[in-house]
Amino acid sequence: MSQPSVSRMSTPLDVAAIRRDFPILERRIHGRPLVYLDSAASSQKPLAVIEAISNYYKTSHANIHRGVYVLSEEATLAYEQAHERVARFINADFEEVIFTKNTTEALNLVAYAWGLRELRPGDEVVLSEMEHHSNLVPWQQIAKRTGAQVRYIRIDAQGKLDLDHAAQLIGPRTRMVSVTHVSNVLGTVNPVQELAKLAHAQGALICVDGAQSVPHMAVDVRALDCDFYAFSGHKMLGPTGIGVLYGKRRLLEAMEPFLYGGDMISEVTLEGARWNDLPWKFEAGTAPIAPGIGLGVAVEYLQKLGMQAVHAHEQALVRYALEQMRLIKDLEIYGPEAEARGGVVSFNLKGIHPHDMASILDQHGVAIRGGHHCAMPLMRILGVNGTCRASFYVYNTVEEIDVLIEAIGEARRLLHR
Numbered sequence: 554m555s556q557p558s559v560s561r562m563s564t565p566l567d568v569a570a571i572r573r574d575f576p577i578l579e580r581r582i583h584g585r586p587l588v589y590l591d592s593a594a595s596s597q598k599p600l601a602v603i604e605a606i607s608n609y610y611k612t613s614h615a616n617i618h619r620g621v622y623v624l625s626e627e628a629t630l631a632y633e634q635a636h637e638r639v640a641r642f643i644n645a646d647f648e649e650v651i652f653t654k655n656t657t658e659a660l661n662l663v664a665y666a667w668g669l670r671e672l673r674p675g676d677e678v679v680l681s682e683m684e685h686h687s688n689l690v691p692w693q694q695i696a697k698r699t700g701a702q703v704r705y706i707r708i709d710a711q712g713k714l715d716l717d718h719a720a721q722l723i724g725p726r727t728r729m730v731s732v733t734h735v736s737n738v739l740g741t742v743n744p745v746q747e748l749a750k751l752a753h754a755q756g757a758l759i760c761v762d763g764a765q766s767v768p769h770m771a772v773d774v775r776a777l778d779c780d781f782y783a784f785s786g787h788k789m790l791g792p793t794g795i796g797v798l799y800g801k802r803r804l805l806e807a808m809e810p811f812l813y814g815g816d817m818i819s820e821v822t823l824e825g826a827r828w829n830d831l832p833w834k835f836e837a838g839t840a841p842i843a844p845g846i847g848l849g850v851a852v853e854y855l856q857k858l859g860m861q862a863v864h865a866h867e868q869a870l871v872r873y874a875l876e877q878m879r880l881i882k883d884l885e886i887y888g889p890e891a892e893a894r895g896g897v898v899s900f901n902l903k904g905i906h907p908h909d910m911a912s913i914l915d916q917h918g919v920a921i922r923g924g925h926h927c928a929m930p931l932m933r934i935l936g937v938n939g940t941c942r943a944s945f946y947v948y949n950t951v952e953e954i955d956v957l958i959e960a961i962g963e964a965r966r967l968l969h970r
């Protein structure tokens with residue numbers, strides 16, 4: 554593929570310049586240029602992030618919060634600055650941002666540290682039918698252990714949450730509403746602010762799975778008025794091994810720690826222990842120092858692009874992809890109209906297993922995901938075992954969507970013969 558242009562699509566991003574920051578995009582796969590359309594699973598990394606991690610190990614690595622020597626002080630400062638940057642990125646305070654391993658661990662932290670202590674028999678936890686297993690299985694397990702009930706907000710035929718059903722379900726027994734901000738399968742952007750109002754009106758809390766939102770749109774946790782908000786670094790240009798849990802300060806202060814050990818204490822005696830200040834109370838053991846620093850640089854990169862521009866770019870790509878896909882015979886597309894979704898398109902070609910489609914597209918250099926996307930209950934509701942999923946990010950171009958469309962057309966000819 555020659556230098557990508559965005560001539561057929563109006564986008565606020567300079568995608569050609571962005572692509573030069575991502576060395577992996579120069580790769581060829583099966584002799585073709587890589588077309589990476591699986592950023593919802595994990596995004597690629599810009600040089601700035603790769604080099605920040607490499608430089609940290611080359612020049613400043615030491616354990617943090619303990620040493621009184623230069624390297625340890627430098628590492629501590631860099632790690633804490635990353636905390637600060639992430640906090641500002643979502644409009645939170647420094648004390649309210651906990652670094653975890655990923656979204657999954659952040660949601661488990663809420664389920665265990667809040668749910669296990671607070672939930673009683675007869676209490677209800679309200680989720681939705683479109684949740685990723687990470688926001689489903691922890692609550693199911695905690696409900697089993699506490700005697701609480703899990704209820705599910707239905708989705709409608711377009712793949713949007715049924716808000717009338719949500720208003721019916723969220724009632725006086727509800728203690729927690731935990732929902733995804735953006736569906737990793739349907740792309741649906743859920744009205745988190747409205748759900749927060751419904752939850753708070755009943756004295757319940759709201760926890761938001763932001764794995765597919767924070768990387769792609771401006772998120773202000775205060776404006777949304779959510780109580781907890783979880784996301785992963787590796788889906789937003791950062792490294793693996795780092796995730797984030799935001800929690801309102803008064804809730805985090807009242808909660809017991811999730812994991813116990815070093816760094817999360819202020820004092821230990823043979824009889825017991827007292828906990829460290831926020832956020833360290835929830836960061837037990839040696840921190841993910843290099844991944845944390847990498848995430849800080851990823852956030853800086855996204856801030857320079859501007860999250861409004863990132864979102865507008867992805868919406869333009871989705872609009873174009875949906876337009877082109879609707880022209881393909883026998884292709885079923887899941888989820889709402891472009892305006893109501895993030896940069897994710899799930900589809901199935903009649904009679905073709907998503908894994909077969911993903912393998913054929915791979916032969917064209919196109920990387921998409923085929924399967925249940927860790928949302929098996931949603932697959933059952935859609936009446937499928939799996940879907941193909943193309944997902945877009947800041948480095949994707951309209952030409953890459955053309956390659957995808959052409960490859961799907963070829964798969965159709967090959968498999969429908």
Ligand SMILES: Cc1ncc(COP(=O)(O)O)c(C=O)c1O
Nearest residue numbers: 655656657685687737762764785
């Ligand atoms: C909506 C959603 N929630 C949670 C997760 C889990 O993220 P992680 O595997 O980084 O913990 C994902 C990952 O695909 C996701 O898309």
